[in-house]
Amino acid sequence: MKRSRRRIRTAVLSVGALIAAAGLPAGAAHADATTPRVDLRVLVVADGGPAVQAITAELDSAGTPYTQVDLTRPDRPVIDAAFLADTVGGRPRARFQAVVLPNDNPFAAGSAEMAALAAYEQRYDIPQVDAYTYARPQVGLQYFVAGGYAGSVDGAQAAVTAAGRSGPFGYLEGSVPFEDNSPTVGESYAYLAQPAPGADFTTYVDAPIPGTARRGSLVGEYKHDGRRELVVTFVYNRYQQQYRLLARGIVEWMTGGVHLGASRNYFSVHVDDVFAADDRWDTRLNCTPGDVDCADGGGGTPNPIRMTADDAEYAKNWQAGRNFTLDMVYNGAGSLDQREDNNGVDLLADRLQADRDRFRWINHTYTHAFLGCEQDVSVVPWRCATNPDGSTKWVSRTTIDNEIVLNRLWGQSFGLPLQNDELVTGEHSGMAVLPQQPQDNPNLAASLTGDGIKWVASDNSRDPEQRQVGSASTVARYPMNVYYNVGKAAEAADEYNWIYTSRAQGGSGICEDHSDTTTCLPAPLDTTTGYAQKIVPAETRTALGHVLANDPKPHFIHQSNLAEERLAYPVLNGVIDGYDALFAADTPLVNERMKDIGTELKRRGAWKNAVQAGQVTAYRIGTAVTVVAPAGLDVTATLPSGTRLGAAAFGSPYAGRVSGWTSSTGTPLELALPSSAPAAPSAVAAPRPAPATAPAPAADVPPAVREGAKGTDRR
Known part of the structure; x- marks a missing residue:
């Protein structure tokens, strides 16, 4: 039976107040001077390929520090023993907690x-990720020609193995479907093979080998010569779903679940436009009467779209x-208009007022007025x-x-549970809109400040x-292609x-004018x-x-999408159902309100700037993690469950770890890992004899490995 899922509405717990006293003792005593210090930073060796780019994108997104060495640059640093390790205060230091290579040996x-690199990994027990390589004994696998497979895996149904679920990929439900978005484009290439005889190889993700009853590894761990490698044998880019599903686990494997930065699924x-009515698309005019850019716009809005009380109950x-x-x-003016036109009756407003505590509410201005420049609609497009x-000529501050204050007062009188510092202007107006208005309305900033707005949508x-x-601060929102001016599927498709x-073909020609448009149609739907077969899945x-x-x-739709044929629900259900089928119960969707999203984005921006400026240092010695950051900076980390900061638990649970933000006072933050945390080197390993030659390079990589993933590049 499927496990129930609980949506998280508060992503993290801040514990900064718990360390306000600078004199708090360290959470765990540092080991003796022979125990090495391992810096919480990843070494990424890049060659310009999509696989390494995908991993660095994941590190960037989470806020995990890394140093990149670009093999294509003649001025790059040389990777030698001095680059990888040194001594700090008499203690050996490993400068990187993990190594990412384009393949097992580039x-x-x-x-x-x-x-x-091999000697460094042996000496300090540093894991290595082979971002994309091919199956052969040098990586613990049989040659793919020996009963394996090399070729397209578009549409393949891969799966996390029992070892993967009990290990770094335990946040997944089990299935890892590979995309197949186009019948004419090869999107994914892979090598499928079983472990080589005698190899210490553990498969974490596998897929059926075509034409056989066997399964072959796509992601697995190879232990050999005192080293650990994560061997990935399929190519990917940062946008493909199969990679996005596995990205968290790749980082957790390489860091042992101890790293700066955090990642959740939001x-x-x-x-928008609740209580108002939205103009309707005219299938004959190919525009929306009532809209300023519709040639027939001056004639009013026939048959507008507005939710009913039944639609509110359904929501x-x-x-x-x-x-x-x-x-x-x-x-708010939308309800006033409705009552004026219907003898004081607005059943929608009555229903929503009765259920007001079931929803979150955001001020969208009283009449949805355009708040940028005054629009001259005598021409199309307007100017x-x-x-x-x-x-x-700008819309005045008054x-x-x-618009802001009247809607706030209306909402308060209606009993809406508002956050008065949030605002969405009509059409995001007031801010720049190209090509007509290349700058913000200069009156907007003064109004936002005077009216106490801290978060405004863009x-x-x-x-x-x-x-x-x-x-x-702006909070950018993703528009959905479920249009504001349609209430029926046929209108949406038209x-x-x-x-x-x-x-x-009777269309606008936007695809002919803009070659970068990715949703162009070869023929009309x-x-x-x-709508159901093309738009909803897309x-x-x-x-x-x-x-x-x-x-x-956040994403945004319009009240019209909850009305009539309720077009939004197939998309929303598709996202939630798709997510629940992929992720375990301990990795729920995070469903936050606007100000919390804005706060998260603001913290991330400050953290990114501090990390890039070299203002953050973090390292692990035994079970103690120390983070040094500027005073006032919110620090983010992902650590094993049971980690403590001073006397209190750190962070909040997510995906089998704890993660969160805590404010730095400028003095070192000391975190104590639980005894169950993956072990760190307790002493520097004795150097192994150097091999006569370096490990064999992957110089004979087939063309399919070098070319990289051709999957859809969705931004």
Whole structure:
């Protein structure tokens, strides 16, 4: 029976207050001077290939420090004994806790650098990741020609083995499906083979070997000559789902579950325009009457789309069934308009008011007014109106203040449980929008500051990086291709056809004008089946990709998508069902509200800057981990369950580890690992005799290994 899942709404526990007193004793006594210090930093040896790029992207996303040596640069440092290790305060120091190589040996025959790496790994018990190599005895596997397989694994159903589930991939439910997004593009190539006779090889992820009843390794651990290698025999890029599923486990394996940085899987959904009505797409005009860029826009909005009380009841019950909370982004004037037109009756508002505590609520301004420049809609597309001197005519601060404050007051009078420092402006207006308005409305920052706004939404498609606008930090949101102006599947497919087909096929031609558009259609969709068969799977795959990328940014849809044919639910169910099928119960979706997402993004930005500036040092000696960081910086780490910071437990549980943020006072943070933590070297191992030559290089790598993954590059 499937295990139940609980959604997390608070991602981490801050324990900074517990170490405010600088004199707290260390959580564990440091061992004697023969116990080596191992710095919490990864050495990445890169060759420009997609596999190493994918691993560095994972380290970047989590905030895990690494040093990269680019083999293609003539000015790169030489990897020798002095580069890898030294002595600090009389104690031996391993400068890297793990090594990532493009393959098991990317150097020339007889390389002194590979010999130095092998000796370093032996001496300090440092693991090595072979980002992508091919099956042969040098990596603990049989040659793939001996009953194995080499070729496409598009659509393969790989799985985590029992050893993988009890080891570094225990956060997964078991299945690791390989993508097959295009019948004409080879997306994944792999070598499948069984362990070589006598090899100490443990398979963590495997797949069926075609034409046989056997399974071959895709990811496994090879122990030999006092070294440990994680052998990966399939090619991938950073965006492919199969890699995203395994990325966490690769990092946990190489670090022993002790590293700076953290990663969780986030999914939050904002529903814009609640209480308002949304204009409807016109399948004849190929635009939306009522919209400023529709040639017939001056004629009003026929048959607008608005949720009903039944739709609100459905949303409440859907949430309860999915253990998920929607963020209702509301415009109070929409309810006032409805009551004025219906003898004071608004059944939708009454239903939502009765269930207001079941949802989260965000101020979306009172009337959804455009808060940038004043729009001149006498032309299509619109342009910014200008003053007699040619300067831009901006919406005034008074207008912006009224939109924010009136909606806040309306929500408070309605009893909505608001966070007054959150705001989503209509169409993300007030901030720059190209090409018409290349800068923010200068009145916006003053209004946000004066009205106490700390978090303001931006559109990730045009303003993805967090930045300050007055007192507010932006929180970028992902738009879903479930359009605001459709209530029926046929309308959605028709609009999709218009946008993504050629002019000769009756479309807008955007794909002809912009070759980087990735959703172009070779032919129009059938409007009766296109939404379910094409749009839903595409949007589900895109959103799930964000979820698996340690990306907390919310997605946004519109109230119209919860109305009529309720088009949003197939996508939302697809994401949640897809996720639950892949992940174990201890790795739930993190469903946060806007201000918590903004705080997470802000912490990450400060942490990234500090790490890149070399302001953070961390190391392990035995069971003690020490982190030194600037005062006031929030420090993030992932550690074994049971780790303590002073007298208290560190972090909160996720994916079989604990992770969290804690504020640095400028003095060393001392964390005590539990006795069950993977062992660190207790003393420097005696050097092994150097081999006559370095380990054999992977110089004969077949072309398929060198070419890399061709899977969809989804950003």
